[in-house]
Amino acid sequence: MSASETSKPDAKPSSNDPPEFNFIGQVIPDLPSVPGPEFDAHALAAADIKEVEALIDALTGEADKEAAPAEGPIAAEKMELPSPSPPSSSQPGESTPQIAKTEPELDFEANNSEDVHMQTPAPEVVEPLSQFPPRKRGRGAAKTGLELAIVPASQDLPDWLPPGWRMESRVRSSGVTAGMRDRYFYDPVSGRQFRSKREVLCFLETGMSGRQRAKSKKKDTNADVTPLKTSEHPSSGGKRANGSTFDFLNRPAKVKWVLTDSATGSWTPFIGDEKLPESRKQEWATAFKSIALRNSGSTMFQSR
DNA sequence: AGAAACGGTATT
DNA sequence: AATACCGTTTCT
Numbered sequence: 001m002s003a004s005e006t007s008k009p010d011a012k013p014s015s016n017d018p019p020e021f022n023f024i025g026q027v028i029p030d031l032p033s034v035p036g037p038e039f040d041a042h043a044l045a046a047a048d049i050k051e052v053e054a055l056i057d058a059l060t061g062e063a064d065k066e067a068a069p070a071e072g073p074i075a076a077e078k079m080e081l082p083s084p085s086p087p088s089s090s091q092p093g094e095s096t097p098q099i100a101k102t103e104p105e106l107d108f109e110a111n112n113s114e115d116v117h118m119q120t121p122a123p124e125v126v127e128p129l130s131q132f133p134p135r136k137r138g139r140g141a142a143k144t145g146l147e148l149a150i151v152p153a154s155q156d157l158p159d160w161l162p163p164g165w166r167m168e169s170r171v172r173s174s175g176v177t178a179g180m181r182d183r184y185f186y187d188p189v190s191g192r193q194f195r196s197k198r199e200v201l202c203f204l205e206t207g208m209s210g211r212q213r214a215k216s217k218k219k220d221t222n223a224d225v226t227p228l229k230t231s232e233h234p235s236s237g238g239k240r241a242n243g244s245t246f247d248f249l250n251r252p253a254k255v256k257w258v259l260t261d262s263a264t265g266s267w268t269p270f271i272g273d274e275k276l277p278e279s280r281k282q283e284w285a286t287a288f289k290s291i292a293l294r295n296s297g298s299t300m301f302q303s304r
Numbered sequence: 305a306g307a308a309a310c311g312g313t314a315t316t
Numbered sequence: 317a318a319t320a321c322c323g324t325t326t327c328t
Binding site: 180195 | 319321
């Protein structure tokens with residue numbers, strides 16, 4: 001649809017210094033625990049709600065395909081938004097601008113075909129970061145007992161790397177390039193692996209791995225942002241860079257997004273009755289934003 | 305098929 | 317010269 005930016009007359013100074021931008025890194029330095037909305041809820045209100053919907057859909061739809069029959073009434077129609085209409089926007093003809101005065105809680109409940117087995121999905125801080133690889137695979141798998149010097153590198157992270165991201169530095173143990181180091185970056189949300197700064201940044205921008213062209217010879221006139229692949233559980237394996245999604249492993253069966261503050265637009269995810277743990281909040285917020293952003297362009301980052 | 309590691313060119 | 321980046325190979 002809106003192929004070209006509609007409202008962007010000259011939003012590109014481009015004459016000064018378009019340095020490295022890592023909006024996510026700046027926007028989410030550290031999500032405040034309560035009233036610290038970094039993003040504009042207004043933007044999320046309308047169209048983005050659908051994203052959340054879709055997201056939840058994905059969550060439930062792909063949550064456990066094993067329990068999903070080939071035609072079972074999955075998430076498709078489970079979702080029911082009480083009021084898809086954006087509160088912030090004024091409804092001409094009505095007179096109840098009781099916007100988010102009293103917490104318009106939209107509860108997207110995600111019920112699988114089964115009931116709930118995971119009422120307490122996230123006991124605590126999961127362990128998104130496995131310090132060391134599960135095993136040795138690939139080239140130097142069973143070669144020599146090479147115990148690669150895998151440096152956690154939790155520190156000394158590059159400045160461009162958004163907070164929460166993990167970096168791994170592996171040293172090559174053989175070959176003419178032995179001794180060289182390869183760095184890998186991992187998205188805390190999806191767990192995907194990236195091999196370079198460029199990949200990461202590209203991912204942060206578009207939400208996709210920028211490397212996705214030359215696939216089909218000539219058939220993509222607008223191969224822009226490919227839809228998410230809602231058929232993977234990244235956290236379990238951590239694919240390389242490609243799609244972006246939630247942590248499909250540790251998710252609640254029911255999520256409730258509450259607009260805690262309409263003014264600033266502070267949405268807070270609730271699991272059941274409990275507020276999302278801080279540890280998870282960032283991830284969610286990141287994903288949430290990422291998705292919303294993907295659709296609204298940069299609408300939500302406008303500072304008023 | 306996917307992940308890990310190496311090879312090698314491009315870039316700084 | 318150093319290293320960032322990514323194609324390709326190798327192994328699970």
